[in-house]
Structures are given as C-alpha cells and as structure tokens.
Amino acid sequence: MVKRRVHVAAAAIISADGREVLIARRPSNVDHGGLWEFPGGKLAPYETGLGGLKRELHEELGVEIRRAQPLIRIHHEYPDKHILLDVWQVHEFSGEPFGREGQAVRWVPMKDLVNYPFPAANLPILRAVMLPTEYLISGEEEDDGQFDQRLEHALVEDGVRLVQLRAKQLDDAAYLARAESALARCRQYGARLLLNGEPELLESVDADGIHLTSERLMQLERRPIAEGKWLAASTHDREQLVQAGRLGCDFVTLSPLRTTPSHPDVPPVGWHDFQELVERAAMPVFALGGMTRFDANHARAVGAQGVASIRDFWK
Numbered sequence: 001m002v003k004r005r006v007h008v009a010a011a012a013i014i015s016a017d018g019r020e021v022l023i024a025r026r027p028s029n030v031d032h033g034g035l036w037e038f039p040g041g042k043l044a045p046y047e048t049g050l051g052g053l054k055r056e057l058h059e060e061l062g063v064e065i066r067r068a069q070p071l072i073r074i075h076h077e078y079p080d081k082h083i084l085l086d087v088w089q090v091h092e093f094s095g096e097p098f099g100r101e102g103q104a105v106r107w108v109p110m111k112d113l114v115n116y117p118f119p120a121a122n123l124p125i126l127r128a129v130m131l132p133t134e135y136l137i138s139g140e141e142e143d144d145g146q147f148d149q150r151l152e153h154a155l156v157e158d159g160v161r162l163v164q165l166r167a168k169q170l171d172d173a174a175y176l177a178r179a180e181s182a183l184a185r186c187r188q189y190g191a192r193l194l195l196n197g198e199p200e201l202l203e204s205v206d207a208d209g210i211h212l213t214s215e216r217l218m219q220l221e222r223r224p225i226a227e228g229k230w231l232a233a234s235t236h237d238r239e240q241l242v243q244a245g246r247l248g249c250d251f252v253t254l255s256p257l258r259t260t261p262s263h264p265d266v267p268p269v270g271w272h273d274f275q276e277l278v279e280r281a282a283m284p285v286f287a288l289g290g291m292t293r294f295d296a297n298h299a300r301a302v303g304a305q306g307v308a309s310i311r312d313f314w315k
C-alpha cells in the first residue's frame with residue numbers, strides 16, 4: 001500500500017504574557033478523535049504553510065493571525081499515512097478564539113501541556129513549545145565569582161532561560177559545587193539548567209536535565225534518565241541525529257554551523273546542509289557554532305528551534 005502524504009499546518013498560539021498556549025480537542029468522530037491538538041488542518045495543494053494556517057484558524061477559531069514565526073516541522077509515519085506537520089508559533093492575533101466547529105478550546109499553562117493526550121506525532125511539538133529560542137552554553141575560564149557574575153548578567157540582561165553548565169576544567173567536586181550555585185541562580189529567574197556530563201550527575205544535583213557529548217550519545221543504548229528530566233545532546237551529522245531520536249532526546253545542538261575560533265579545523269555544516277538535516281530530525285535542533293542572537297530569526301526560518309552560543313551570551 002502506498003501511504004497517503006498529508007501536509008498539515010498547525011499553530012501554537014501563545015498568550016500575551018507568554019505563559020499559556022491554546023489547544024483544542026478533536027471531535028470524537030474524526031481521526032485521533034478525543035485527543036488534544038494544535039489548531040490547524042490539511043493544506044490545499046496550492047497553499048503555503050502560513051497561508052493555509054491563516055485559513056484554518058479563521059475557520060476553526062475565528063481568529064486572524066497578525067504575527068507568526070515557524071516553530072518546527074515534523075515528519076511522522078502513521079499506520080495509514082505519512083504526515084508533515086508544519087507548526088507555527090503565533091504571537092499576535094485578533095479576535096477572541098472559540099470553537100467554531102463545536103470543539104473544546106482551552107488556554108493551558110506550558111508546564112501543564114504534558115498532562116493532555118495528543119496524537120503520537122506531537123511530542124516534538126510539545127518540546128518545541130516549551131523551549132526558548134536561545135540556549136546558553138557557559139564559558140569555562142572563570143573563577144566562581146566571575147562565573148556567578150556572568151550567569152547573572154545572561155539571566156537578567158539577556159533574558160536567557162535555558163543554560164548548559166559546561167566546565168571541563170573543573171574536577172568533580174568543583175563541578176558539583178558550581179552546579180548547585182548555578183541551579184539556585186537559574187531557579188531564581190525561572191530558567192532551566194542542564195548539566196554537561198554523565199546522567200548520574202542528576203543524583204547529586206537536582207538540575208533540569210543532562211546534555212550528552214556526541215561521543216556519549218553514540219555509546220548509549222537507551223535513554224539514561226527519566227522522562228521528567230530534559231535529555232539533550234551535541235550532534236554533528238545525520239547518524240548522530242538519528243541516534244538522538246532513538247534515545248528520545250528532547251532536543252539537540254547541531255554544529256558547527258560556521259567555523260569558530262575554538263574549532264578552526266572542523267569544516268562548517270553551513271545553512272544549506274543544516275536545513276536538510278533539521279528537516280528530518282525528530283526533535284528541536286539548536287544551531288551552534290559562530291552563532292549570535294542575530295542569527296536566531298534565520299535559524300528559525302530554516303527549521304531550527306533557535307541558536308546556541310557560548311560567546312554571544314557570556315560576557
């Protein structure tokens with residue numbers, strides 16, 4: 001049987017305060033009936049993603065999109081069809097959304113999304129909705145005082161909300177001590193902290209997750225931490241992206257986008273190949289390697305979650 005290919009546009013509509021997202025319940029008599037979804041629907045052959053989405057949101061919710069940005073594209077195999085979900089984050093709209101087709105519609109705090117049953121294809125979308133566009137990787141060289149200052153600056157001045165503690169030069173005890181203090185500071189500002197290293201680190205410090213090196217990623221056979229924690233990994237090619245999908249990584253970095261002073265001999269991936277790799281990835285992907293926050297819009301336009309950077313957020 002040749003599977004049908006279905007191209008669907010869907011919207012993660014974000015509340016004005018940025019804390020809630022709008023979801024709708026699919027009527028019981030349709031495909032995936034009774035499950036929750038991001039409003040949207042099938043594109044007509046002549047429609048673009050955003051054009052079709054505008055029509056769908058008008059039909060289903062009675063709202064007009066004012067400002068939207070690509071969030072994530074997911075290819076998923078259902079038993080009867082191959083589906084491409086082209087998901088947009090809608091930041092501004094006019095009209096008061098209501099279920100024009102009789103469907104239940106609800107604003108839900110981001111952290112509660114995991115309590116709603118969605119179709120199988122939606123897991124990466126939930127992750128993408130919950131993640132920011134910037135991922136700060138901490139710098140290495142500083143003493144504790146300098147480190148605190150820089151982290152504070154990134155959290156307060158740059159509004160960073162996702163941090164990876166990377167400090168290869170510290171021994172285990174010093175790393176854990178720094179992790180404790182970084183965690184306290186991140187909590188203070190509602191930011192998440194991932195530890196770069198072995199999954200067992202979470203037994204000592206109750207951080208939000210682990211970031212695996214690509215080498216460690218390739219050695220593991222199953223997801224090493226519970227679903228409640230974030231699992232991230234560094235990747236550089238298709239094989240590593242596939243392995244990250246197999247392990248159920250919640251998101252990854254893909255690098256180096258550009259040549260960087262820290263890795264002058266590693267050939268860059270470049271935007272063209274990056275876009276191709278990201279299109280088939282099963283989770284949100286941050287572009288890494290010579291990125292600044294000014295690259296975030298372009299990164300989003302080619303399918304990334306956003307940018308990861310050491311230097312740009314670490315001053």
Ligand SMILES: Nc1nc2c([nH]c(=O)n2[C@@H]2O[C@H](COP(=O)(O)OP(=O)(O)OP(=O)(O)O)[C@@H](O)[C@H]2O)c(=O)[nH]1
Nearest residue numbers: 008010031032037038039040041042083119120121122
């Ligand atoms: N809108 C939407 N569809 C999703 C999501 N996740 C997911 O797997 N799908 C699947 O994508 C397809 C979307 O079709 P739809 O039923 O919304 O299409 P539509 O609004 O054009 O309705 P119609 O075909 O009855 O006119 C369905 O098979 C649905 O189960 C999601 O989050 N939002």
Ligand SMILES: [Mg+2]
Nearest residue numbers: 039040041042
């Ligand atoms: Mg629909």
